[in-house]
Amino acid sequence: MAKKVVVVGGGSGGLVAARMVQTEATRLGRDLDVTLISASEKHYMPPLWSEVALGTASPEETWAPIKNAEKAYGFKVVVDPVKTFDLAGKKVVTESGQNFDYDFLVIALGTAYGWSDYKGLDRYGYHNYTEEGALELKQQLATFKGKKIVFLVPELPFRCGIYPPEMALNLRAYFEARGQHPEITILYPADAIRMALGEGLDRFFKRRFKRTGINYVTGFEQLLEVTENKVVTKHGEYEYDLLIKSPPSRLPKVLADNGLAHPGDPRWSVVTGPLFKHPEHPEVYLVGEHAMPPVGLLTAGVPIHNAAVIAGASILNEALGGYMIPSYGDTLCMGHSFESGFAGNCEYWWIPEEGKWGHACYTVATGPMVRLMKDSFYRGWLDALR
Structure with a gap:
């Protein structure tokens, strides 16, 4: 019987994790039952909201239907907010009363606003x-x-x-x-x-x-x-x-209500590195924005993407055996700056005695082309779901 993988969160972390597990299992000819549960029917690209405010993008350009991931990547999508995480029973319950059993759980619920x-x-x-x-x-x-x-x-x-x-x-x-x-x-x-992105930036x-x-x-x-x-x-x-x-930034209520707050700082979720696992339930992975600071990472899309890749690879390794788990990748950050743009890169290494990643960041490039690259990436990401 196929192992069940449940991914909670329809943002970038959830989509990357579900996409990686499903597409790699398909490529390898192996059977995994992957379900993504999203509170919203819309998969947003939040950086484009700046463009909405500036009048250079419409709200419709900032999202794509998350259900389209079923056809694009092959996993099941359920639009129904999660109400309860039963970690001991390996079960997720949604607001409408649906129950989802799992062998592996990925939680990527972003952050709430205080x-x-x-x-x-x-x-x-x-x-x-x-x-x-x-x-x-x-x-x-x-x-x-x-x-x-x-x-x-x-x-x-x-x-x-x-x-x-x-x-x-x-x-x-x-x-x-x-x-x-x-x-x-x-x-x-x-x-x-x-403090976050290096002296060059x-x-x-x-x-x-x-x-x-x-x-x-x-x-x-x-x-x-x-x-x-x-x-x-x-x-x-x-x-x-x-x-x-x-x-x-504050911990989403559903995580706080279900005992997933970090004991040292309740703004974040409990998590351990380097594989982004729950400390007491190793089949549970936390890769949302809520899980980044406890392991020394930034609350931004690229770190979440990398965390989701590691979690997905770890699930594939445990479920199928022999799948290589990559180290945490370098992160490239791109942004706008007046008439131009910038790209900064961060390299990471795991520090076991601290339970966190160390990092060094530097500026890679500046110029108008970087701005075009950033816009193209965001819009291309959403186009893949349209």
């Missing part, structure tokens, strides 16, 4: 971390007549660490094309962006901030409050006419 964890953060400001948020921000940008724009990062780590500098540079170009020159300030709680951004007149305020240490027209931190107050905010 807007209400800071005073006023849930009431004031705009973002493009959801489709609805992107459309609201688009309206605010289109009608903006003010003088001061503030980008706020409340805490680290946060989703897609290059977002504030990338979007700030894009907004400078956006407003210059309209003959407007607002003051743009980034409030960043760390001393430098290089830190220098890259700082040069462009200086050239485009963007204020880069680092190390404000603690956010105290957001009001209707200012951000209050431990080290000062910053007035704004438009606030663009990044969300504090």
